[in-house]
Amino acid sequence: MGCEEEVLKIKKKLDKMTASDGDQTQALDILKTLQGLPINFQVLSKTRIGMTVNALRKASTDEEVISTAKQLIKNWKKFVPDKKDDDKESKEEKKKDKDEKKEGRSSNNNGSSSSSGGSSRPLSFPSSAPPTTDSVRLKCREMISNALKMSEIPDGVVDTPESLAEKIEEAIYQEFHNTDAAYKNRLRSRVYNLKDSKNPQLRENVLRGVIAPKKMAVMTSEEMASNEMKALREKFTKEGIDDHQLAIAQGTKTDLLKCGKCGQRNCTYNQMQTRSSDEPMTTFVLCNHCGNRWKFC
Numbered sequence: 001m002g003c004e005e006e007v008l009k010i011k012k013k014l015d016k017m018t019a020s021d022g023d024q025t026q027a028l029d030i031l032k033t034l035q036g037l038p039i040n041f042q043v044l045s046k047t048r049i050g051m052t053v054n055a056l057r058k059a060s061t062d063e064e065v066i067s068t069a070k071q072l073i074k075n076w077k078k079f080v081p082d083k084k085d086d087d088k089e090s091k092e093e094k095k096k097d098k099d100e101k102k103e104g105r106s107s108n109n110n111g112s113s114s115s116s117g118g119s120s121r122p123l124s125f126p127s128s129a130p131p132t133t134d135s136v137r138l139k140c141r142e143m144i145s146n147a148l149k150m151s152e153i154p155d156g157v158v159d160t161p162e163s164l165a166e167k168i169e170e171a172i173y174q175e176f177h178n179t180d181a182a183y184k185n186r187l188r189s190r191v192y193n194l195k196d197s198k199n200p201q202l203r204e205n206v207l208r209g210v211i212a213p214k215k216m217a218v219m220t221s222e223e224m225a226s227n228e229m230k231a232l233r234e235k236f237t238k239e240g241i242d243d244h245q246l247a248i249a250q251g252t253k254t255d256l257l258k259c260g261k262c263g264q265r266n267c268t269y270n271q272m273q274t275r276s277s278d279e280p281m282t283t284f285v286l287c288n289h290c291g292n293r294w295k296f297c
Helices: 003-018 027-035 041-047 049-059 063-077 083-117 135-148 161-176 181-195 200-207 213-218 227-248
Strands: 252-254 267-272 282-287 293-296
Touching (some): 003 027, 041 049, 135 161, 135 200, 161 181, 161 200, 181 213
Antiparallel strands (some): 252 267, 267 282, 282 293
8 A cells, every 4th residue: 555545544534533522542543653654745735634633633632642743744844845935035036126126217317317417426336345354454444434433424425434444444455465563553544534523524525535545545644634734734844944944054164163052062153134234143053963053143
């Protein structure tokens, strides 16, 4: 007798047991017989034995019968194809197609609007940086991203802070090809300047695309400085040049003058007319040994 025929015979017996006032004294033995049969999906679909066993489970008050029936049903479910997964994949594919069509329409609309309105805002973000699993590089990317998000994100950004941080870090890594001290120092200077509350313009320029990630990766401290700091540095530089020119430009070396600070007679002096023309010139002296400067009339 084949397995399918044996299952059909058992099914008839179980159907009688699940009927009202049915005798279930042999239910456990029959279920154990089912456990020993080589039942497959084809047998399950043709005989529908699973529905019968489930009906017995609901009708029985014997805990052992209920437990054995549950185990049988659990084992048989493994043979049944998972329709939920198929339905889920089908829904995801439909949703993806729908989103792509929607994005296509949106891009067309944006393109038309951009052409008519003359907007310079990009329709899509630039390509992202290659991913990495290096813990040091990931931490550095996070630090730059947090620096870019120090305060409210301005209007007109060209990319997300996370993506911009990845591109800046990638550009620095491509220069050094490792995460040594030079790489880390370069990263720290980017983070420090981006977090500078007195220089918000730098952060906004990066977010708005005025400063590209590759440019940000190689900028010097002077280039990243705020306009106020640049003006101050320029002022100091000019004052320093002027001060040196007074002491050195066209100066004359002499050993006749003695430095009051170090006592050496290695000096350079320069004379300039700083008062009215009928008064003597002022002599500026520089000690070439210790750098001490003084003047006398």
